[in-house]
Amino acid sequence: MIAIARKYLSSLCLNPNSFLCCSNLHFIPSIHFFSTARAKRFIIPSPEIYDVLVHNHQFSPELAAHASSRLPKFRSPERADSILSFLKENSFTTTQLQKLVIYNPRILGFTIEGFKSRLKVFQDLGLSSKEIAKIISSNQRILHSCMANKVIPSLSMLNALLGSNEEVARLLKKCSWFLTHDLEKTLMPNVEILKSCSIPMERIIYFLHSHPRNFLVKSDIMRKSVDRAIRFGVPHTSAVFIQAPGVLSYTSEGMWEVKLKTLRDLGFSDDDIFTMFRKQPSVFSASVKTMKNKIELLLATGKYNVSNIVTYPTALGCSIEKRLDPRMQTLRLLESKNLIQKWPSLSTVITFTDDRFFDKFIRPYYDNIGEENITKIFVRRQKEMNL
Template sequence: MALVEKPSIASLSCLFLCPNSFLCNPNVLSIRSFSTARVKKITTPSPEIYDVLVHNHQFSPELAAALASSRLPKSTTPGRADSVLSFLKEKSFTTAQLQKLVGYYPRILGLTIEGFEFRFKPFRDLGLSSEEIAKIISNNQMILQLSMASNIIPKLSMLKGLLGSNEEVARLLKNCAWFVLSDLEKKLMPNVEILKSCSIPMERIVHFLHSEPRCFLVKSDIMRKSADKAIEFGVSRTSVVFIHALKVLSFTGEETWEVKMETLRDLGFSDDDIFTMFRNHPNVFGALAKTMKNKIDVLLATGKYNISDIVAFPAALGFSIEKRLEPRIQILRCLESRNLIEKWPALSGLSRSTNDRFFDSFVRPYCDEIGRECITKICQGQREMKLSVDVQETCMKS
């Protein structure tokens, strides 16, 4: 007996309405997004269902009330609902995952244990653990609605043919399970062929697939245009940054790209400067134009760094103003104002140095001179610095 009815076009349409930026986001369908609009009310709520959900399985009273009043299948008896949820708990589903799953698709409360086993088996065969399967399914609830025989299993086979082993498929799905929900023949496979046509070896494509899975889920015409544009900008197809350039261009519309170009031009960058930066570090162009401008303004305002410095080391724009750039700039200004340093570090040293290295170079040697005030500045508002208490205490005592 089939697990569920054939999904309607309306139920599948959510696959195509989700914006690309959320393709691999596990919180897209969280319990917070649950709406009773999904669960059509009927006049006679089931107090027995409510009792099972709240007292047996610790569902929130609000969600349980909505589910108990929903138009569930006739097979959804209190005993069946309790049996389904108990089974899923045995399969490592947490209460939070169950609430997300049932809140999205209440009809699972009337499904059979055999049906669940049938759907879980292909994922177990890949070597995925119960916890991993629970995470994948709770974050990608449509897996329980799509046909296993004509949809899920063929996609898993296609992925295995591409990647070469169950282990590689499992690794990919743990990173981004949307591959079993997307049309692989219209997206993944054509995109792989496009990269092959750019003389990228299959080994590197597989590496890119694991590191940047969303890039392979865009429409193939977008991938082709992005590849052509990256080549036009001078990004080498044999460079490791080529796929990063594709990722940025694939998720940046023409108008948005032009806004970034104009923003940089207004700041004094030439087109050659911009393309040089893009070739060296395309990822920084994934940020909003306003964000890029703010970081450039902070660096130029120091009077120590200019446009040529930023063009030479655009990776500096990938660091946070609040957590890294500004606190370090404050320390350097403090040192300079007290004539403790004559020269600031290069832009790469300012931004890329590890926290410990920056501390050892510009804080520890001047502990007595700059005192607690400046040391506090570098430790506050910069959570990523993670300076140990011992190091700070050592500096205070030195």
């Protein structure tokens, strides 16, 4: 096995471009792995580590070559094998292990005792091994953050804020970034900003669980975004209040103006725009192109106008391919065959589940519509959903 690995790796060494040109490079996350300092010297992959990764743990040859080349001084395939085997025993899947190794192959040099102590911190929160594996693989920085100075203090702050390990675990399952961000500069001051707006702590905790990443922006950005949301008239008591500063935090003023201009060009007044924003801020997080395409699709039916969209802006949060277009096509077909005299309201079209929409607008007219037309509109889509 090692001989085969050496032969494969030798071909890579003789032709440095062969690795860079391989078709599977999409798994490499960033230029982080190819620093200028490393680029100045050629690193020979370790065939022993390569063999362990490929034959013992089902890594692709490209990933194995990449990982082993990052460890030129590390010559302990036994440790690499034991670490990966230990993590597998603790519910890490092959895909999750690959994510960890992609981020930093040096985990292959960690000790099992070191891993055990890190995992125990999460086990003490009541998290299962599968949940821990998912949390760590979704935020690989956790393994490289200092437990004493970073992870444990963050957990303590979260516990003090949320009141129990169970609530901390619930939050981390949704967003593990709280363990690797500076909570003293993001979460804690952002909570105080919302409290200063007379928002009760219970609602802030609700917001934290429903939109956790909105709390991880810098506090000065949060303050500006909250002030703008208030100026736009988003009520503090609204269930969607936290969405507004969240959208504004991640939208530059220049891009915001582009979105406003696009909506105005499509026939929306400023009052219409801010009414939609107050009702459903999240639809403004879409790209200009996506927002424009959805509006144009609805207006092109001739059945729904700007006023309908302003009344029910949630429609702009629906997928064109999965919901809007198939349903518009269905209603257009029914109308062309005189099977309906009037189109349903936009809210009805959007809120119905697929099954309910089928029962209401397809099943009664199945024979009239024709199986071929139904297949074109729905069966293909259902197959896509099941993939």
